[in-house]
Amino acid sequence: MAVLLETSKGDVVVDLLVDEAPLACKNFLKLCKIKYYNNCLFHNVQKDFILQTGDPSGTGRGGTSLNGVLYGEQARYFADEISKERTHAKVGTVAMASAGKDLNASQFYVTAGASLDSLDGKHTIFGEVTEGLDAVARINEAFCDDTGRPWQNIRIRHTVVLDDPFEDPPGLGAHVPEGSPALARDEGDDRLEDDWAPAEEERPPEEAEKSARKAEAESRAVVLEMIGDMPDAGAKAEENIIFVCKLNPVTSEEDLEIIFSRFGKITSCDVIKDWKTGESLCYAFVGFETKAQAEQAYFKMDNVLIDDRRIHVDFYHSMYHQWRSRKKAGGAPPPPPQAPPRPGDRGGGGGPSPRRQRSRSPARREDGARDHHRHEGRRRHRHRHRRRGNGHGEERRRATRWED
Incomplete structure (x- = not known):
């Protein structure tokens, strides 16, 4: 005599003790x-x-016996x-969760620990x-609130009677x-089911992929903002600016303004130059008043010959102008730290190279001070000895003169 319980954590087979607890x-x-137990919650997990x-209401206060179903309250x-003779000595003991003496209805429990002597003699054990x-064990490891209810609903999905002698x-x-x-589900039940999964499978593959790419792009933007590569995670490239590259080094900003002004009013024109030499890096950013003017310039000017060079025009994908506006407002990030020039390196402006400062422990500093005082004492001793020796030589020279 056995019953199969299909739970959201796995299948459980319960053998019944029909001779010891027939009722x-x-x-x-x-x-x-x-199917009275179908969809019942494990509402109390200790x-x-x-x-x-075993309580269809999921509150721990409901449920009725078979007689209650057939004959009423x-x-x-x-x-x-x-x-x-039957005790709660091992894991997997199944017993009725009664509300008191002779108050058994539909609720039952399964022991998740061994040697639970406090339950012996109080509840009817009818299976294992x-x-x-x-x-x-998986149900036992569920995260629960203070009342013992799991944060994710764990249910008995189905019950299958394997053998019934009655x-x-x-x-x-x-x-x-x-x-x-x-x-x-109750209207006030805001907890997810234990077998819940995102509804991506129900959506078209194209929509699911688009949503995943958007989420990945947002997470990358947050990372770039944290490391200082973007002024803001929600920042977007300006749509009224185009990127122009493969320029001739002699092409100036004035030349580009004249050439691109036929598509609309130029709001900005920046030829990017090397910060050391001031020479053009052969690419620039050209801004217009509207997005439509920038699109027209993109379609008309790509692969056009300017100063013997065929330029390439693309849409703007940089944060250059956002950083420049933040810099003017005083909100630009600090420049990255630079390594100090090495001794003898003249590339940093010809100034003297900074000496490397060594840190000493207190013990080493004390030993250094002691050596310094010892050396200073020896130097003074030698100096006094020389002065004393010079005086004796002077007296000898004077004595020699008088003898002569």
């Missing part, structure tokens, strides 16, 4: 037969203790079948898990549905 086993089997379910509960202890009571057939009842 509880019959109640459980017939409720499974009429880690390493119990996993409680007055027959909601049935009596306990507590055996002293023989297959699917890994699913029990005859159906009169009137039970009227309660057996033709198919599995559909999931009806």
Whole structure:
């Protein structure tokens, strides 16, 4: 006698103890037969203790027995079948979650820990898990709120009666549905189902790919803003500016203004130059008043010959002008740090090379000061000795003169 519970964490097979708890086993089997447990939540998950379910309302205060389904509210509960020989000694013990003495209805629990002596003699044990202890372990690891309800809904999806030794009571057939009842979520239930997945599979592949690319571009923009490569994650290239490259080095900004002015008023024209030599880098940015003027210049001027060079025109994709406007407003990022010039390097303007400063530990600084004082004492001693030696030589020279 067994029942298969298909949960959102895996399948669980429960073997029933029909000889020791016939009332509880019959109640459980017939409720499974009429799909009473389908879509029931595991509304109370106490880690390493119990996993409680069997309440269609999901609150822990609902549920009724088989007699309550057949005969009404007055027959909601049935009596306990507590055996002293059966204990909560191992993981996977299945018992009725009664509200008190002889108050068993539909709720039951599965133990997620061993040696739960505090439950012995209080609840009717009617089965044990023989297959699917890994699913029990996964439910046990669910993240829950303070009341023990998982943050993601874990449900019994379906129940399958594998073996039923009890005859159906009169009137039970009227309660057996033709198919599995559909999931009806409460309006106030804002938690995701445990098997929830993004609805990308329901969307067309092109739309899903477009959404993924947009999300990736937004995340990259945030990274570029963090490292200082973009002024703002939401910044976009100006649509009224075009990029012109492959210029002749002799082509000036005035020349480009005259050439491109036939498409509209020029708002900006910048030929990018080398910051050291001031020579043209052969590309420029030309701005117009409107996007339409920039598009017209793009279509008309690409591959046109200017100063013996065929130029290439493209749309503007740079943040150059945004950075320039921020710099004028005082909001430009600080320049990147530069490594100090090496000793003897004359490329930094011909000035003296900075000496490398070494940091010393306190012990090394103390030893250096002691050596300095010792050296200074020796120098003074030698200086006094020379002065004393010079005086003796002077007296000898004077004595020699008098003798002569």
